[in-house]
Amino acid sequence: MVDSKQQWKAWLYLLPAIVLLLVFTVWPIINTVRMAFMEGYNGLAIVGGASFKFGIGNFTKVISFTSFKTSLYNTMLLCVLTVPISTFLALLIAVALNSIKVFKKTLQTIFFLPYVTNSIAIGMVFAAMFNIVGNMGTDGHDIIITAGIINNFIQLFGGEPINWINAGSSYWANMTVMVVYIVWNALPFKILVLLGGLQSVNKQYYDAAKVDGTPKSRVFTRITVPLLSPMLAYVIITGFIGGFKEYSSIVGIFGEDMGPAGAPRRLNTIVGYIYDALPKMNYGQASAAALILFAIIFVVTMINLQISKKRVHY
Amino acid sequence: MKVVLQNLTKVFPNRDKKAGNDVVAVSDFNLEIPDGKLIGLLGPSGCGKSTTLYMISGLQKPTGGRIFFGDDDVTEISTENRGIGLVFQNYALYPHMTVLQNILFPLQNLKGADKLSKADMLERAHEAAKLVQIDELMERKPSELSGGQQQRVAIARALVKMPRVLLLDEPLSNLDARLRLQTREEIRRIQKETGITTVFVTHDQEEAMSISDMIVVMKLGVVQQTGKPQDVYDDPVNLFVAKFLGTPPINVLAGKVEGGKVYIGDEAVLEISGVEDREVYIGIRPEGFELDDNGPLSCELSNVEVMGRDVSVVSKNPASVNPVIRSIIDADNKVDLSAGVVKYRVKPHKFFLFDRETEERIRYEVK
Numbered sequence: 111m112v113d114s115k116q117q118w119k120a121w122l123y124l125l126p127a128i129v130l131l132l133v134f135t136v137w138p139i140i141n142t143v144r145m146a147f148m149e150g151y152n153g154l155a156i157v158g159g160a161s162f163k164f165g166i167g168n169f170t171k172v173i174s175f176t177s178f179k180t181s182l183y184n185t186m187l188l189c190v191l192t193v194p195i196s197t198f199l200a201l202l203i204a205v206a207l208n209s210i211k212v213f214k215k216t217l218q219t220i221f222f223l224p225y226v227t228n229s230i231a232i233g234m235v236f237a238a239m240f241n242i243v244g245n246m247g248t249d250g251h252d253i254i255i256t257a258g259i260i261n262n263f264i265q266l267f268g269g270e271p272i273n274w275i276n277a278g279s280s281y282w283a284n285m286t287v288m289v290v291y292i293v294w295n296a297l298p299f300k301i302l303v304l305l306g307g308l309q310s311v312n313k314q315y316y317d318a319a320k321v322d323g324t325p326k327s328r329v330f331t332r333i334t335v336p337l338l339s340p341m342l343a344y345v346i347i348t349g350f351i352g353g354f355k356e357y358s359s360i361v362g363i364f365g366e367d368m369g370p371a372g373a374p375r376r377l378n379t380i381v382g383y384i385y386d387a388l389p390k391m392n393y394g395q396a397s398a399a400a401l402i403l404f405a406i407i408f409v410v411t412m413i414n415l416q417i418s419k420k421r422v423h424y
Numbered sequence: 425m426k427v428v429l430q431n432l433t434k435v436f437p438n439r440d441k442k443a444g445n446d447v448v449a450v451s452d453f454n455l456e457i458p459d460g461k462l463i464g465l466l467g468p469s470g471c472g473k474s475t476t477l478y479m480i481s482g483l484q485k486p487t488g489g490r491i492f493f494g495d496d497d498v499t500e501i502s503t504e505n506r507g508i509g510l511v512f513q514n515y516a517l518y519p520h521m522t523v524l525q526n527i528l529f530p531l532q533n534l535k536g537a538d539k540l541s542k543a544d545m546l547e548r549a550h551e552a553a554k555l556v557q558i559d560e561l562m563e564r565k566p567s568e569l570s571g572g573q574q575q576r577v578a579i580a581r582a583l584v585k586m587p588r589v590l591l592l593d594e595p596l597s598n599l600d601a602r603l604r605l606q607t608r609e610e611i612r613r614i615q616k617e618t619g620i621t622t623v624f625v626t627h628d629q630e631e632a633m634s635i636s637d638m639i640v641v642m643k644l645g646v647v648q649q650t651g652k653p654q655d656v657y658d659d660p661v662n663l664f665v666a667k668f669l670g671t672p673p674i675n676v677l678a679g680k681v682e683g684g685k686v687y688i689g690d691e692a693v694l695e696i697s698g699v700e701d702r703e704v705y706i707g708i709r710p711e712g713f714e715l716d717d718n719g720p721l722s723c724e725l726s727n728v729e730v731m732g733r734d735v736s737v738v739s740k741n742p743a744s745v746n747p748v749i750r751s752i753i754d755a756d757n758k759v760d761l762s763a764g765v766v767k768y769r770v771k772p773h774k775f776f777l778f779d780r781e782t783e784e785r786i787r788y789e790v791k
Contacts (some may be wrong), residue, residue, distance in 0.1 A: 312514070312516065314512045314514065314516035315516055315518060317483055317510075317512070317516065318510070318512060318516040318518075318581075320483065320503050320504060321481065321483070321503050321504065321508065321509070321510045321530075322504065322529060322530035322533050322585070323503075323504025323505070323530075323533050323534075323535075324504075324529075324533045325533065328533065332518075332529070333518060336518075336520040336521075337518075337519070337520065339520070
């Protein structure tokens with residue numbers, strides 16, 4: 111324990127961090143709550159000396175907007191699709207990486223690359239890969255051209271090119287691209303955590319299983335997965351939290367319109383909705399949406415923790 | 425099940441490839457383990473005893489030599505088909521499973537004709553648990569058990585498949601002194617009750633001597649001596665074995681044989697025949713000394729430790745290789761500390777001679 115006479119020193123050293131946190135974290139949080147409960151709060155009007163009624167009007171209004179419901183639906187859908195897929199794939203890749211000897215380091219690096227690359231930049235690369243199904247030419251002589259490597263592949267195997275992300279593309283085509291992109295982007299972190307977990311598993315458990323003639327599939331389900339359960343819980347919980355904050359990945363592929371040309375905002379997320387409200391000076395509604403997002407993340411995380419209490423065994 | 429090891433050799437490639445020297449962990453190991461016996465592989469760390477055990481288990485492949493279980497050559501047979509039970513040094517109990525699930529696990533892996541019904545599995549698991557006296561703890565997780573209880577669970581898990589051979593890697597090393605004593609008797613009892621040929625590895629000579637039917641003393645991958653514990657203790661083939669067995673350890677002194685007498689310093693302590701004049705190491709077991717005021721060996725008395733039944737006399741002699749000479753004598757003998765000098769006679773059957781160079785035993789006859 112620190113000598114009580116010395117405690118002022120400790121506080122002194124902590125002071126810069128505390129001040130910064132108060133100004134840039136604690137106050138904005140408090141202010142967000144305050145703004146959310148001031149009906150019709152508007153950044154410009156308050157400068158003009160207007161006062162606002164206290165109430166839950168911002169919340170009821172936000173919930174009534176179709177655009178908010180769309181954002182909520184998109185966000186939920188992305189979470190529900192990407193978290194299980196990416197966790198499962200990461201688990202398989204981590205186990206595979208852990209069991210090979212040659213090229214292990216090289217492959218580890220390759221799998222980790224998306225983590226250190228800018229997600230907007232990757233988004234643009236993905237946009238190029240899934241790009242263009244277009245009509246060139248006139249008077250009945252349409253030439254369909256595809257420039258994206260994915261469609262080139264589909265054509266190589268004799269399939270019809272799909273309009274993934276361009277004008278006129280379907281919602282599910284867009285969603286598929288988003289799921290592929292988000293899963294790919296989420297893999298490195300999950301692989302890293304799970305691989306770390308695998309490497310800390312005592313090798314003797316596997317020797318013991320070998321002595322007992324345990325089939326590989328059973329080793330995986332009865333030993334590897336349970337022993338990894340703390341790490342699995344961790345990547346699933348952080349995966350959901352990250353998923354609910356999804357925004358930049360969609361900007362990366364579809365731009366700030368959050369949708370293909372001709373259907374803007376179709377793929378908007380809650381965070382996207384909040385950002386949209388800000389330039390319109392709808393701070394009250396943006397704050398309300400942010401608090402709703404917080405509540406959702408809180409509830410989902412609590413549920414996750416409850417489940418993992420039963421599933422994480424030791 | 426008789427287990428035979430023939431010219432068993434294990435060479436590990438050196439990690440530092442440039443250095444190039446391969447590490448010979450086990451060299452040309454020959455041993456026949458009779459059916460139903462308990463064998464202790466004994467040696468200091470790095471002597472290859474665990475490697476030998478893991479080669480018997482099949483988890484490690486020998487570089488050379490063959491392993492037989494009965495008449496079956498199992499050298500090329502994989503671990504799971506050898507019919508062995510293995511208890512790991514840290515037990516390797518699955519932490520997420522209860523005791524019962526841990527014991528059931530090997531049975532659930534059985535396939536084809538060996539497959540058991542659920543009821544049979546439970547019965548076998550409970551039988552195994554009863555044998556090691558943990559049937560009260562079946563619903564606990566390993567983390568809720570003491571070290572000794574975990575050890576028993578590990579043994580139950582190894583026994584439940586009714587292995588042909590049971591292998592134990594340092595079974596007592598994770599237990600405290602009291603539990604160690606209790607558990608080693610327990611292992612002996614279980615082994616006797618099941619009659620399964622059992623091989624265990626230890627660096628603790630007392631542990632090995634106390635429960636084994638037969639011990640194998642190893643050093644740097646080479647078997648030094650094999651035999652019944654008492655025989656090996658009474659008749660060591662070299663200085664290493666003599667030093668390794670026994671607590672307190674054997675007293676080693678530098679001396680020489682001259683004209684049919686063994687000299688320590690300028691004192692002739694024993695008359696012998698059959699050995700030409702030469703420099704030797706002399707090994708005298710602590711119990712090989714007798715107090716005798718007219719005895720030929722005199723030492724500077726430094727301390728007497730009373731242990732109840734016996735006393736341990738600590739003394740010094742310039743010829744001693746160890747800092748002190750420790751002798752164990754009956755407590756009825758009174759040692760006068762103020763005398764400053766203690767005089768001994770030596771018992772010839774506790775008195776060994778070893779070559780100065782090779783440290784091999786030199787046999788002699790007492791005159």
